[in-house]
Amino acid sequence: MIKNVSEYLKEYYLSNGKRIIVTTLRGKQHEICLSDDNKYFYSYTGLRQNNFLYLNWFDGIVDFIRQNGGRVEKGGCRNSKVGQGNCTKGTLCYYVATECYGKCDGESSFDPIFIVAAILENAGICKNERGYIQLSAIKY
Numbered sequence: 025m026i027k028n029v030s031e032y033l034k035e036y037y038l039s040n041g042k043r044i045i046v047t048t049l050r051g052k053q054h055e056i057c058l059s060d061d062n063k064y065f066y067s068y069t070g071l072r073q074n075n076f077l078y079l080n081w082f083d084g085i086v087d088f089i090r091q092n093g094g095r096v097e098k099g100g101c102r103n104s105k106v107g108q109g110n111c112t113k114g115t116l117c118y119y120v121a122t123e124c125y126g127k128c129d130g131e132s133s134f135d136p137i138f139i140v141a142a143i144l145e146n147a148g149i150c151k152n153e154r155g156y157i158q159l160s161a162i163k164y
Contacts, residue, residue, distance in 0.1 A: 029149060046139070063078060082143075084123055085140060089116070095156055097155060100115075100117050106128065106131050117137050
């Protein structure tokens with residue numbers, strides 16, 4: 025029995041040869057791969073070099089969405105520093121920047137939200153909407 029999101033994602037990727045093509049809201053496709061040690065995702069097109077997405081981060085990401093009513097603003101750090109502009113508290117981007125990448129307010133952060141949302145939607149965990157991400161009916 026699958027106990028958490030990271031375990032579900034690991035099994036999902038293992039059953040698909042460790043490689044899945046996800047599509048972003050803008051229609052771009054990215055191949056997301058599971059690492060040889062099954063601990064993180066990487067992509068040659070969707071994630072910059074050395075910017076991995078660790079599987080255990082997805083447990084916290086989904087918990088964050090759940091704790092905020094099941095639907096949160098995605099936000100973004102592309103043109104904003106952490107804690108400012110589109111990357112403010114309460115957004116998924118702020119959560120990822122601070123809790124996953126360990127950034128503090130005022131710092132710059134990598135912004136993988138478009139890939140995080142595409143991975144979660146592809147696996148049936150969330151619905152990726154313009155500006156928001158919402159949990160699907162599946163319970164974890």
